[in-house]
Amino acid sequence: MLRLENIDVHYGATQVLWDVSIEVGEGEMVAVMGPNGSGKSTVLKAAMGLKKPSSGRVVLDGEELQGRSATVRPRRGMSIVLERRRLFPRMSVRENIMLGGYARPSAEAHRSFDWVLDLLPEIRPHLDATAGKLSGGQQQMVAIARGLMARPRVLLMDEPFLGLSPAMVKNVFAIMKMINGEGVAILFNEQNAKLSFAMSHRGYLLESGRVVLSGSGEEMLEHPEVKRVYLGVREAVS
Ligand SMILES: Nc1ncnc2c1ncn2[C@@H]1O[C@H](COP(=O)(O)OP(=O)(O)O)[C@@H](O)[C@H]1O
Ligand SMILES: [Mg+2]
Structure with a gap:
């Protein structure tokens, strides 16, 4: 593909x-x-x-x-999780994940958000935490969640x-x-x-x-x- x-x-x-x-x-x-x-x-x-x-x-x-x-790719089903996670450390986990849905209208973004949290339930307790306060592994999980928000193929x-x-x-x-x-x-x-x-x-x-x-x-x-x-x-x- x-x-x-x-x-x-x-x-x-x-x-x-x-x-x-x-x-x-x-x-x-x-x-x-x-x-x-x-x-x-x-x-x-x-x-x-x-x-x-x-x-x-x-x-x-x-x-x-x-x-x-580069904006065409997410619409065609491509998404990237960048090296060293590249989260916004002062923003919440929820905000960081929602940023991955930028290419989608908001009702759809919320459906994607639910889908992503069903796949990665361990993120749920940390949604309101500041991203920069999480461990490296947890941050990587959030970065993956953000990448999945575009529902990539x-x-x-x-x-x-x-x-x-x-x-x-x-x-x-x-x-x-x-x-x-x-x-x-x-x-x-x-x-x-x-x-x-x-x-x-x-x-x-x-x-x-x-x-x-x-x-x-x-x-x-x-x-x-x-x-x-x-x-x-x-x-x-x-
Ligand atoms: N923005 C950049 N400007 C100049 N050289 C770069 C830049 N990014 C990477 N390079 C060079 O390109 C080569 C490949 O880098 P990179 O793709 O990051 O390798 P890897 O991910 O395998 O470590 C390296 O020699 C690196 O120094
Ligand atoms: Mg590299």
Whole structure:
């Protein structure tokens, strides 16, 4: 349903993505894994229209989006949860979540709000709390809730596990699976190979702005290069 085709991205004169092609099928969970600075965030920004590619196409359900403004995407069913959560720390949890419904008329926004809270009931007790006072994990939950307000068919998530305790990682992991189980396709970034590929249908390995490997989640986890470089598994020496 979502395709990035041969995307190049520059920041000023510096090229940071080269010929990146990534596909997300209907209802799929897809991971983009790569080290710090490899271009993962830029891939999502290009997909969401927050950064204009210098060449290549972004296609959603056959419609080309790369020239369109970033406001078109939410209406077409795309939504993004940005890295490090990016909440408004002084606003309440409720206000932060409602901001995710900006593209919708208000009756619909309230229906979305109810739907989101049914999916993420653990947020309910914190609705009137100041967002900045919540733990990192709770804030990530609120950021996900905000991203879901647009009722996306494709949810982009930039390092959803960043800075979370192992228990919260498990929790967010379970939430992503549940959202995906609701039929929402997810394209997410992550630096950890195991986290990336253990739960995804397909994955991509990004190095220095280029896709160097792709395959099913299982294939990626079993790939000798991924094992050696990113899982720290040493080949037996005979
Ligand atoms: N706004 C920016 N201006 C200039 N260079 C940037 C900007 N954002 C990212 N970069 C550079 O682009 C490359 C890819 O960055 P990024 O997509 O954030 O990687 P990742 O998310 O994998 O850490 C890095 O070399 C980074 O320094
Ligand atoms: Mg990043």
